[in-house]
Amino acid sequence: MITIEDILETNRMITVNKLDVRTITMGISLRDCAHPNLRDFCRNVYDKITKSAEFLVKTGEEIEAEYGVPIINKRISVTPIAIVAESCKAESYVPIAETLDRAAKEVGVNFIGGFSALVEKGYTAGDRILIESIPQALASTDLVCSSINLASTKAGINMDCVREAGEVIKRTAELTRDKQAIGCAKLVIFANAPEDNPFMAGAFHGVSEPDKVINVGVSGPGVVKHALEDLKGANFTEIAEAIKKTAFKITRVGQLVAQEASRRLGVPFGIIDLSLAPTPAVGDSVARILEEMGLEACGAPGTTAALALLNDAVKKGGLMASSHVGGLSGAFIPVSEDEGMIHAVSQGSLSIEKLEAMTCVCSVGLDMIAVAGDVSAATLSGIIADEAAIGVVNNKTTAVRLIPVPNAKVGDVVEYGGLLGYCPIVPVKNQWSSEAFIARGGRIPAPVRSLTN
Amino acid sequence: MTVGHLGLKKFFCLEIFCYNRREVIEMKLIVTVVGRDRIGIIASVTKILADNNVNILSINQNILDGFFNMILFAEASESKIRLVDLQQKLREQGEAIGVEIKTQHQDIFDVMHKI
Numbered sequence: 001m002i003t004i005e006d007i008l009e010t011n012r013m014i015t016v017n018k019l020d021v022r023t024i025t026m027g028i029s030l031r032d033c034a035h036p037n038l039r040d041f042c043r044n045v046y047d048k049i050t051k052s053a054e055f056l057v058k059t060g061e062e063i064e065a066e067y068g069v070p071i072i073n074k075r076i077s078v079t080p081i082a083i084v085a086e087s088c089k090a091e092s093y094v095p096i097a098e099t100l101d102r103a104a105k106e107v108g109v110n111f112i113g114g115f116s117a118l119v120e121k122g123y124t125a126g127d128r129i130l131i132e133s134i135p136q137a138l139a140s141t142d143l144v145c146s147s148i149n150l151a152s153t154k155a156g157i158n159m160d161c162v163r164e165a166g167e168v169i170k171r172t173a174e175l176t177r178d179k180q181a182i183g184c185a186k187l188v189i190f191a192n193a194p195e196d197n198p199f200m201a202g203a204f205h206g207v208s209e210p211d212k213v214i215n216v217g218v219s220g221p222g223v224v225k226h227a228l229e230d231l232k233g234a235n236f237t238e239i240a241e242a243i244k245k246t247a248f249k250i251t252r253v254g255q256l257v258a259q260e261a262s263r264r265l266g267v268p269f270g271i272i273d274l275s276l277a278p279t280p281a282v283g284d285s286v287a288r289i290l291e292e293m294g295l296e297a298c299g300a301p302g303t304t305a306a307l308a309l310l311n312d313a314v315k316k317g318g319l320m321a322s323s324h325v326g327g328l329s330g331a332f333i334p335v336s337e338d339e340g341m342i343h344a345v346s347q348g349s350l351s352i353e354k355l356e357a358m359t360c361v362c363s364v365g366l367d368m369i370a371v372a373g374d375v376s377a378a379t380l381s382g383i384i385a386d387e388a389a390i391g392v393v394n395n396k397t398t399a400v401r402l403i404p405v406p407n408a409k410v411g412d413v414v415e416y417g418g419l420l421g422y423c424p425i426v427p428v429k430n431q432w433s434s435e436a437f438i439a440r441g442g443r444i445p446a447p448v449r450s451l452t453n
Numbered sequence: 454m455t456v457g458h459l460g461l462k463k464f465f466c467l468e469i470f471c472y473n474r475r476e477v478i479e480m481k482l483i484v485t486v487v488g489r490d491r492i493g494i495i496a497s498v499t500k501i502l503a504d505n506n507v508n509i510l511s512i513n514q515n516i517l518d519g520f521f522n523m524i525l526f527a528e529a530s531e532s533k534i535r536l537v538d539l540q541q542k543l544r545e546q547g548e549a550i551g552v553e554i555k556t557q558h559q560d561i562f563d564v565m566h567k568i
Contacts, residue, residue: 008524009566010566066536066540067560068561
């Protein structure tokens with residue numbers, strides 16, 4: 001029997017602790033859109049997306065109203081464009097990105113992901129064209145998100161692509177310099193990318209996915225922090241239990257929304273992504289959860305252990321609450337999108353090196369970090385290589401979303417607004433060059449999966 | 454305090470015609486009202502529910518420090534109004550009398566608090 005206290009608790013989570021469903025993402029396969037003529041291909045893509053997602057936003061808004069839980073984003077992910085566009089006779093895929101942008105605007109979604117290439121073992125011709133097209137594609141569109149998967153535990157690390165990715169990030173920053181390099185906020189470099197991730201900018205619709213699918217990403221750092229506020233001085237067994245219980249409740253809301261969206265749209269339910277996704281709003285921060293565990297500031301020694309516990313407990317609590325779990329599932333640690341992380345970087349308690357350590361135990365990687373404009377492509381590639389190595393060796397997803405802001409220096413603050421937030425320029429140790437290391441190219445072999453000391 | 458304590462034996466899982474999808478689904482509602490106390494809050498809320506054939510199952514209401522709090526359980530088997538339209542009517546009425554009125558499908562509470 002539901003109690004008055006239950007009702008008050010749920011509504012407190014939503015109104016005070018900012019519980020929300022972060023995204024309903026419709027995955028759409030574009031495998032049936034391939035065509036040798038670029039114009040015909042673009043028409044097929046536009047028609048399929050606009051037809052498939054015609055009622056996505058309206059349905060999301062109805063569910064939001066009926067249950068009284070905010071659903072912040074409605075998004076689309078598509079099959080990696082490098083795969084489906086490869087048979088086109090084209091030298092650039094920028095027109096395809098523009099088609100995706102038009103389709104996304106037509107159906108009213110916030111973002112469309114999948115301007116992507118999967119090159120962990122090597123390039124095809126389509127992969128090369130797509131990667132070359134990324135900077136211009138991100139500069140000439142508003143809603144298109146792009147990603148490259150350049151490493152996996154099974155294949156190792158494609159170091160040719162690591163080198164190229166650093167250059168792509170720099171060119172993207174240059175082409176969007178009038179908007180503080182915002183193009184780079186829409187570009188994720190992955191290792192072990194999941195094929196059913198509903199979160200941007202890294203969402204794409206994997207080749208083994210069904211024709212259409214509904215994936216839902218939940219959120220709720222504020223709710224977890226609130227649960228811990230009542231546990232001053234409690235030991236970590238009690239902390240882990242409290243996080244699990246809270247994650248269960250959060251995930252159940254996501255499951256309800258996913259099932260309703262699936263039923264109303266007539267599209268199969270894929271997965272729930274059990275993520276704690278922060279926002280720049282006060283009270284919606286992952287960093288503040290870590291501090292609630294007893295750290296004076298995020299970044300202090302103990303931060304990695306705190307994050308490991310949080311990430312694990314979120315998964316354990318959420319797993320039972322949903323019939324299918326996937327995506328990134330864990331705690332995100334973006335800098336510009338988390339009020340506590342921004343504060344920690346501003347006061348100097350959190351460095352990019354500590355963030356790198358945290359990515360060993362968080363759900364993704366170095367995310368939404370603004371760096372100075374004079375950080376070289378080779379240094380960015382070095383950071384990408386390090387992050388990919390962490391993912392490959394630990395058999396987890398890692399990612400890099402760095403923003404080298406032209407003309408910005410350490411001490412400056414860049415502002416993006418909305419969920420992208422703002423970020424002080426994070427210092428990088430770029431006085432020591434990675435140039436010769438990155439110039440080698442080739443592949444770092446896949447790691448051995450035994451003898452794991 | 455449970456609904457059982459309020460004298461209600463059980464919830465009825467009733468079904469209504471859902472105009473969105475033209476199919477039959479369950480529909481139980483929870484209306485929460487919070488705001489500064491004044492005469493006629495319950496009357497104005499329940500009138501809208503009655504006018505739209507929404508049946509009240511139980512009401513829990515009190516005044517704390519001059520603030521009115523009410524949680525109302527209802528079912529809408531006979532109602533022809535769409536939930537979003539009912540929500541809007543109640544919200545507008547709340548704004549007119551200076552209280553916040555929130556109307557939600559009961560499923561969100563059920564999934565969160567029941568295994």
